[in-house]
Structures are given as structure tokens and as C-alpha cells.
Amino acid sequence: MTTTPVLPETMRVSQLDAAHSVRLTERPVPTPGASEVLVRVAAVGVCGSDTHYYEHGRIGPFVVTAPLVLGHEASGTIVAVGSGVDAARIGSRVSIEPQKPCRACEQCKAGRYNLCAAMEFFATPPIDGAFAEYVLIEQDFAHDVPDSISDASAALVEPLSVGIAACHKAEVTAGSRVLIAGAGPIGVITAQVARAFGAVEVHISDVSEPRLAFALQHGATHAHLAGAPLEHLAVDAFIDASGAAPAIRAGIPAVRPAGRVILVGLGADSLEMPVNLIQNNELWVTGVFRYANTWPTAIALLANGSVNLDALVTGSFGLDEVEAALTASRDGASMKTIVTPAS
Numbered sequence: 001m002t003t004t005p006v007l008p009e010t011m012r013v014s015q016l017d018a019a020h021s022v023r024l025t026e027r028p029v030p031t032p033g034a035s036e037v038l039v040r041v042a043a044v045g046v047c048g049s050d051t052h053y054y055e056h057g058r059i060g061p062f063v064v065t066a067p068l069v070l071g072h073e074a075s076g077t078i079v080a081v082g083s084g085v086d087a088a089r090i091g092s093r094v095s096i097e098p099q100k101p102c103r104a105c106e107q108c109k110a111g112r113y114n115l116c117a118a119m120e121f122f123a124t125p126p127i128d129g130a131f132a133e134y135v136l137i138e139q140d141f142a143h144d145v146p147d148s149i150s151d152a153s154a155a156l157v158e159p160l161s162v163g164i165a166a167c168h169k170a171e172v173t174a175g176s177r178v179l180i181a182g183a184g185p186i187g188v189i190t191a192q193v194a195r196a197f198g199a200v201e202v203h204i205s206d207v208s209e210p211r212l213a214f215a216l217q218h219g220a221t222h223a224h225l226a227g228a229p230l231e232h233l234a235v236d237a238f239i240d241a242s243g244a245a246p247a248i249r250a251g252i253p254a255v256r257p258a259g260r261v262i263l264v265g266l267g268a269d270s271l272e273m274p275v276n277l278i279q280n281n282e283l284w285v286t287g288v289f290r291y292a293n294t295w296p297t298a299i300a301l302l303a304n305g306s307v308n309l310d311a312l313v314t315g316s317f318g319l320d321e322v323e324a325a326l327t328a329s330r331d332g333a334s335m336k337t338i339v340t341p342a343s
Helices: 048-056 151-155 157-169 185-196 209-217 245-254 275-280 295-303 319-330
Strands: 010-018 021-028 036-045 073-081 093-096 134-138 142-144 177-181 201-206 222-225 235-240 255-263 284-287 313-318 336-340
Touching: 010 319, 021 319, 036 093, 036 151, 048 319, 073 134, 073 151, 073 157, 093 151, 093 157, 093 295, 142 295, 151 157, 151 336, 157 185, 157 255, 157 295, 177 185, 177 245, 185 201, 185 209, 201 209, 201 245, 209 222, 235 245, 245 255, 245 275, 313 319, 319 336
Parallel strands: 177 201, 177 235, 201 222, 235 255, 255 284, 313 336
Antiparallel strands: 010 021, 036 073, 036 134, 036 336, 073 093, 093 142
């Protein structure tokens, strides 16, 4: 028989009131709807988007106009369920897929629910995120994880899913040769995914020699300091995880004819592209917006040891230290910072 834990009436939450203004406050513990589960949050990864909201109070059209809870890379334990959810799930450790699509639109029905125009995504105004002791999520977006996967790695399934989505778009398979721009967390994770998918060469470029050295230890087979010539590589796919216009311009000529260019990193709203090269070489150019249907693959890659996310964790902070966690990324040696609300 499943025993429902006794829950408090209130919980601690770290909320962003405006740019550079974070405070710890109390809110009621939410009650799950019929198809929802309540998760006691164990770990939350700090993403570049969280830092951007902290620094600027907005990302493009998404503006913080009311208090917002940041954090969308999360894991935890189910402590309560809605009336339509099997109570046996209480006590399950889960990785949270931090989104709620409408499930009825054309994109959702086609399996591309990441493109749902009515998407409610954690930590995107006005939807609160996971820098809190408890969060609600639709029951099928709370993915069970084995005990062999740490709380931190279970939280980082979210950025791992970005790497998986990018490698799917790039059609990475056995024997592929790949170039990745950017040796930050997404670049390194994507390098690991590419190797797990069978890539025999994974080139990575960055302006930071320490980050390149780290990437060589965690997935990449070749490292290139930014500015080095890349045209001779003739890779099957180029994945940009930097968002830097110079990196994109340098990477596209490194792709073989009929190869693929995948834009993942967030940078300028527009940039000049080598249109003649793209046309003459019939390159496929596309973007990646979040992910869809990636959690099972991500959890399997972690469970069988093909991907190591714990190695990326360079700092851990409590819920009362969220501001320090958000600014830790300014340190060039930082890779991935974790917030632990339950500690």
C-alpha cells in the first residue's frame, strides 16, 4: 500500500522580481490536478536562459513583468498525485520534462509538441519554474529514473535532450563525422551524444582552451581553437552550440556537400549566411527549438553509461543561494551549476 507523505502547507520559493533582484519567499504548496503529480524538487540545473533573465529581465519577446520562478532543468520525487494518476507512483524518482503542450493542435498531433503555440514552459513568463521545494507537472512528463542516475544527472536530462534533438536533426549515426561550435555545457553534452550515436569523429571549437581540454575528455575527438581553419574537415554535420556569428560562419564551409547545418545556440536575431555555398552544396540548414520525445533515449544513455553528466557539475547551491548560482556562470571555469531546493 502506497503511503502519501504528510505535506506542509507552504514551501520556500526563490523568485525573480526584476533584473538583478532575487529573493526567497513562501508560497502555498500546490495541489495536483487530475492528471498531475506533485514533485519534491531534488536538483535544478542553472541554464543560460535563467542567467539571461536574471541579468536582463527578458529574453526576446518574453519579459518578466511579474515575479517569476526560474529553473527548468529539474528532478525530484513524486509526493502526491492527482485523482487520475496511479497512487503507486508516489515515491518514484523522476526527471521532469518542463513543458505542457496543448496536445490538440496540428504540431502536437504530428509529434512536434515542442512547436505547440500554446506551450506552457517552465521559467518562461508567465509560467513559474523549479527553483522551489515543490512543483507540479503532467504525470506523463514526470519520467521515472533508475537509482543508478543521480539527482543532478536526472535534472540535466533537459539539456541532454537538447543534444539528442540536435543529433537527430543532424542525422548522426554510425560512422558520422561532426563539428560542434561551442564547448560549453550544450556543446560538450552534444559531443557525448554524437559519440553515443556512433560518430567516429567529433570536432569541437571554442575560444577557451580549458573548455576545449574538458571537451576532449568528455566526448570530443578533436579540438580547434576559434579562428583555426576548418574548411578542410568536410564533416557530415555542423552543430552550432555557441550562438556566435563568427563560429557559424566558420562552421558552414566545413560541411561536405549535402551535409547538415544545425543551429542550436542562442545569439543574434539575424546574421549573414553564405547563401551561394549553401545553394551550390545543397546544404540542409535548420534550427532546434527545445525537444520532443527525447526523455526515454536520454535516460537510457545515462543508465548504460554512454553519457556522463555528473562530470559537468562544477558547483552546488541551496535555494537561499540562487543568486550566487545564477552568477557562478561568469566564472570561465564553471560548466554546470546545480541548485538543491530539498537540502
